[in-house]
Amino acid sequence: xxxxxxxxxxxxxxxxxxxxxxxxxxxxxxxxxxxxxxxxxxxxxxxxxxxxxxxxxxxxxxxxxxxxxxxxxxxxxxxxxxxxxxxxxxxxxxxxxxxxxxxxxxxxxxxxxxxxxxxxxxxxxxxxxxxxxxxxxxxxxxxxxxxxxxxxxxxxxxxxxxxxxxxxxxxxxxxxxxxxxxxxxxxxxxxxxxxxxxxxxxxxxxxxxxxxxxxxxxxxxxxxxxxxxxxxxxxxxxxxxxxxxxxxxxxxxxxxxxxxxxxxxxxxxxxxxxxxxxxxxxxxxxxxxxxxxxxxxxxxxxxxxxxxxxxxxxxxxxxxxxxxxxxxxxxxxxxxxxxxxxxxxxxxxxxxxxxxxxxxxxxxxxxxxxxxxxxxxxxxxxxxxxxxxxxxxxxxxxxxxxxxx
Amino acid sequence: xxxxxxxxxxxxxxxxxxxxxxxxxxxxxxxxxxxxxxxxxxxxxxxxxxxxxxxxxxxxxxxxxxxxxxxxxxxxxxxxxxxxxxxxxxxxxxxxxxxxxxxxxxxxxxxxxxxxxxxxxxxxxxxxxxxxxxxxxxxxxxxxxxxxxxxxxxxxxxxxxxxxxxxxxxxxxxxxxxxxxxxxxxxxxxxxxxxxxxxxxxxxxxxxxxxxxxxxxxxxxxxxxxxxxxxxxxxxxxxxxxxxxxxxxxxxxxxxxxxxxxxxxxxxxxxxxxxxxxxxxxxxxxxxxxxxxxxxxxxxxxxxxxxxxxxxxxxxxxxxxxxxxxxxxxxxxxxxxxxxxxxxxxxxxxxxxxxxxxxxxxxxxxxxxxxxxxxxxxxxxxxxxxxxxxxxxxxxxxxxxxxxxxxxxxxxxxxxxxxxxxxxxxxxxxxxxxxxxxxxxxxxxxxxxxxxxxxxxxxxxxxxxxxxxxxxxxxxxxxxxxxxxxxxxxxxxxxxxxxxxxxxxxxxxxxxxxxxxxxxxxxxxxxxxx
Numbered sequence: 001x002x003x004x005x006x007x008x009x010x011x012x013x014x015x016x017x018x019x020x021x022x023x024x025x026x027x028x029x030x031x032x033x034x035x036x037x038x039x040x041x042x043x044x045x046x047x048x049x050x051x052x053x054x055x056x057x058x059x060x061x062x063x064x065x066x067x068x069x070x071x072x073x074x075x076x077x078x079x080x081x082x083x084x085x086x087x088x089x090x091x092x093x094x095x096x097x098x099x100x101x102x103x104x105x106x107x108x109x110x111x112x113x114x115x116x117x118x119x120x121x122x123x124x125x126x127x128x129x130x131x132x133x134x135x136x137x138x139x140x141x142x143x144x145x146x147x148x149x150x151x152x153x154x155x156x157x158x159x160x161x162x163x164x165x166x167x168x169x170x171x172x173x174x175x176x177x178x179x180x181x182x183x184x185x186x187x188x189x190x191x192x193x194x195x196x197x198x199x200x201x202x203x204x205x206x207x208x209x210x211x212x213x214x215x216x217x218x219x220x221x222x223x224x225x226x227x228x229x230x231x232x233x234x235x236x237x238x239x240x241x242x243x244x245x246x247x248x249x250x251x252x253x254x255x256x257x258x259x260x261x262x263x264x265x266x267x268x269x270x271x272x273x274x275x276x277x278x279x280x281x282x283x284x285x286x287x288x289x290x291x292x293x294x295x296x297x298x299x300x301x302x303x304x305x306x307x308x309x310x311x312x313x314x315x316x317x318x319x320x321x322x323x324x325x326x327x328x329x330x331x332x333x334x335x336x337x338x339x340x341x342x343x344x345x346x347x348x349x350x351x352x353x354x355x356x357x358x359x360x361x362x363x364x365x366x367x368x369x370x371x372x373x374x375x376x377x378x379x380x381x382x383x384x385x386x387x388x389x390x391x392x393x394x395x396x397x398x399x400x401x402x403x404x405x
Numbered sequence: 406x407x408x409x410x411x412x413x414x415x416x417x418x419x420x421x422x423x424x425x426x427x428x429x430x431x432x433x434x435x436x437x438x439x440x441x442x443x444x445x446x447x448x449x450x451x452x453x454x455x456x457x458x459x460x461x462x463x464x465x466x467x468x469x470x471x472x473x474x475x476x477x478x479x480x481x482x483x484x485x486x487x488x489x490x491x492x493x494x495x496x497x498x499x500x501x502x503x504x505x506x507x508x509x510x511x512x513x514x515x516x517x518x519x520x521x522x523x524x525x526x527x528x529x530x531x532x533x534x535x536x537x538x539x540x541x542x543x544x545x546x547x548x549x550x551x552x553x554x555x556x557x558x559x560x561x562x563x564x565x566x567x568x569x570x571x572x573x574x575x576x577x578x579x580x581x582x583x584x585x586x587x588x589x590x591x592x593x594x595x596x597x598x599x600x601x602x603x604x605x606x607x608x609x610x611x612x613x614x615x616x617x618x619x620x621x622x623x624x625x626x627x628x629x630x631x632x633x634x635x636x637x638x639x640x641x642x643x644x645x646x647x648x649x650x651x652x653x654x655x656x657x658x659x660x661x662x663x664x665x666x667x668x669x670x671x672x673x674x675x676x677x678x679x680x681x682x683x684x685x686x687x688x689x690x691x692x693x694x695x696x697x698x699x700x701x702x703x704x705x706x707x708x709x710x711x712x713x714x715x716x717x718x719x720x721x722x723x724x725x726x727x728x729x730x731x732x733x734x735x736x737x738x739x740x741x742x743x744x745x746x747x748x749x750x751x752x753x754x755x756x757x758x759x760x761x762x763x764x765x766x767x768x769x770x771x772x773x774x775x776x777x778x779x780x781x782x783x784x785x786x787x788x789x790x791x792x793x794x795x796x797x798x799x800x801x802x803x804x805x806x807x808x809x810x811x812x813x814x815x816x817x818x819x820x821x822x823x824x825x826x827x828x829x830x831x832x833x834x835x836x837x838x839x840x841x842x843x844x845x846x847x848x849x850x851x852x853x854x855x856x857x858x859x860x861x862x863x864x865x866x867x868x869x870x871x872x873x874x875x876x877x878x879x880x881x882x883x884x885x886x887x888x889x890x891x892x893x894x895x896x897x898x899x900x901x902x903x904x905x906x907x908x909x910x911x912x913x914x915x916x917x918x919x920x921x922x923x924x925x926x927x928x929x930x931x932x933x934x935x
């Protein structure tokens with residue numbers, strides 16, 4: 001073969017390869033495009049997560065379009081309780097109360113990526129600020145399951161609690177505080193070692209308790225959560241049986257003040273401006289508004305029965321009265337009642353989250369399987385149906401009102 | 406044997422040890438024990454035998470599961486899958502019935518949630534599987550649950566045409582209507598939850614009965630004036646209220662309060678113008694059972710308007726006060742419980758309207774007959790109207806401000822009028838001031854009434870739930886003299902249902918002739934409500 005022929009043949013071969021390559025590049029999608037086709041949620045802050053207790057799934061509703069963009073089924077009889085997104089936005093997690101497992105969902109594809117056995121009846125949960133640790137409270141197991149979000153595995157079960165409900169991490173992630181509903185103390189966990197460091201009793205049980213065994217021995221209703229102030233310096237822990245809020249200094253882990261509130265405070269909720277906090281007192285159907293600068297109750301106002309949550313938006317507080325079908329509204333400037341929003345009769349309201357702009361509430365209504373969207377300014381109501389069976393709670397990433405009941 | 410020679414068999418030994426421990430009744434004993442494992446492994450043998458043992462364990466576990474949770478979930482699933490055949494009867498809306506939810510892979514089951522291959526011979530897989538079985542056994546032992554699908558009734562919107570065909574979605578020729586329908590869902594509940602639900606449901610449909618009983622001992626000591634019978638005498642009044650409450654329709658309530666009073670009243674011997682013991686206020690008969698109240702209440706217009714009709718005590722609706730309105734827990738003297746200018750002497754039939762939009766402003770109106778000897782509803786009728794406002798003046802805590810106006814024909818000489826105000830204002834946490842003013846038409850001009858005082862609570866006493874207060878009342882009658890009274894009390898909240906309080910009252914009667922009569926009245930009240 002002559003040199004010229006060889007050159008022509010090589011040129012032809014190169015041309016053919018390049019041509020075929022060009023055709024393939026033009027016809028086949030790029031790898032990135034392939035991956036995108038499986039992504040259901042581009043921006044984790046753009047969705048409301050809805051935990052559906054009876055359909056055993058997590059629904060994802062786009063905030064703008066109000067459409068359900070995806071659902072993640074967890075398994076029959078899982079009965080998830082609370083849903084939360086990791087601070088880095090990578091994962092969505094929930095505890096399956098009746099499956100005794102934690103479920104980890106990819107927040108973009110909405111695929112269930114891992115099921116991790118926990119202790120008994122996992123309910124409330126929290127993430128460390130760096131997203132590394134997922135603490136799952138197990139009220140019936142009296143323990144906290146520690147899940148490493150890097151290896152997606154349970155590394156430890158911290159025992160020694162009494163019906164642990166909500167967990168609060170400090171801003172630096174060094175400590176976590178656990179509200180014990182089956183006791184009158186807050187547990188402090190050393191997050192580096194994942195060990196229960198100490199127990200902080202929020203208040204003394206009154207001496208007359210021995211005269212009232214029906215109240216103090218029949219069933220204990222202790223601390224739901226140690227909620228942090230906006231600056232993180234103090235924790236506020238309401239104790240239902242004692243009718244008080246204990247103020248804990250996070251630097252010394254000591255109770256610096258005990259504030260008496262109404263009867264049977266379910267828990268405390270922090271206003272977003274850091275000035276006030278509110279307890280929902282189900283025993284006397286009132287709310288107590290606490291001035292956080294003075295650590296004093298500045299107003300006790302009438303509310304409704306069976307309160308399950310309080311949200312703050314548009315300069316107002318919205319108090320959810322679960323069995324009455326009303327949301328009670330309070331002006332947070334004047335600290336006066338501002339009416340109530342009637343959402344229906346014979347319905348069961350659950351809990352709500354507030355969007356990051358503090359404009360709208362997303363309230364789960366379990367009787368009609370709806371999410372009720374309340375505009376905080378106008379108090380107009382919009383309903384999104386068929387979100388799943390028995391929606392129990394909602395969650396928006398970075399919302400200041402992410403809680404559960 | 407050294408470790409290297411037996412490293413392949415060691416997991417099997419551990420496995421056997423775990424299995425042997427798993428067979429022990431207490432869950433807590435299911436910790437692996439290498440020593441025991443080694444001994445047992447020598448006797449037990451190969452992974453094949455281990456697999457057989459696991460299968461046995463699984464069978465036992467299945468039997469245990471079936472015993473505590475019947476029918477099992479596996480039986481429930483076909484029921485739900487059959488639901489599409491009855492799509493007409495499904496709840497309205499596009500919600501997929503729960504049984505249509507995607508099922509996990511076939512190999513995954515309640516006994517094998519991690520989908521471990523059943524025929525795996527990998528010792529680590531077998532160990533993992535044992536761990537899972539242990540966990541599941543512990544779960545079952547710790548919290549036995551009902552696994553049958555939860556059944557509940559829902560209100561649903563459906564569309565029905567002229568032929569009675571029912572559709573879930575809007576259909577031409579079909580009319581939207583509301584119906585009720587059962588649905589079943591995968592909700593696993595503990596036995597405790599089911600029992601609590603059943604008890605709450607039963608309580609909701611039953612008549613609630615409550616008791617409010619009080620025993621009041623009082624002693625009268627004359628300090629000024631001419632001798633009267635009430636000097637050095639003791640009195641005891643016993644009161645028992647039995648009340649019945651029943652929800653009879655949507656937002657509609659029936660209430661009845663039957664009261665029995667027994668014992669001598671101090672005012673029977675004391676020459677005072679107002680009642681020393683408010684327990685006997687607006688009640689006529691002693692030592693007998695009487696009907697204090699019996700009414701029906703319903704709420705209309707989005708529950709903003711409450712309408713109450715029947716035998717009423719209008720002081721329960723008008724002239725409220727947060728800290729001076731209840732003789733069973735606060736002041737005993739009737740002048741510090743209600744405004745004498747209201748003029749109501751007895752309970753009777755009537756009607757009350759309360760409009761409250763829960764924005765701090767409320768309006769009330771009502772009428773009530775206040776005579777047991779009236780021959781028609783036109784006699785002795787008191788008509789009242791009130792406006793109330795919740796305010797936070799000067800940056801203080803909340804305060805309630807009320808003003809009322811009254812018209813009545815109880816005097817038999819046409820209509821008489823009265824008006825008044827009632828205020829309670831929290832100064833700070835645990836400290837509440839109160840005040841009342843009233844004026845009522847008398848034969849000459851008007852009688853005037855003033856009262857005021859303070860209540861301390863919220864940890865301002867010996868014990869956190871104790872309450873104490875001091876009150877002053879002044880009656881300026883146009884005819885028959887004037888009255889001044891002071892009362893202080895301390896209430897120990899012994900239990901949620903039991904209170905013990907100590908009272909000290911002083912009555913000063915300024916008679917028309919310039920005479921003065923003074924009484925010091927110490928008292929003890931034991932009050933129980935349940």
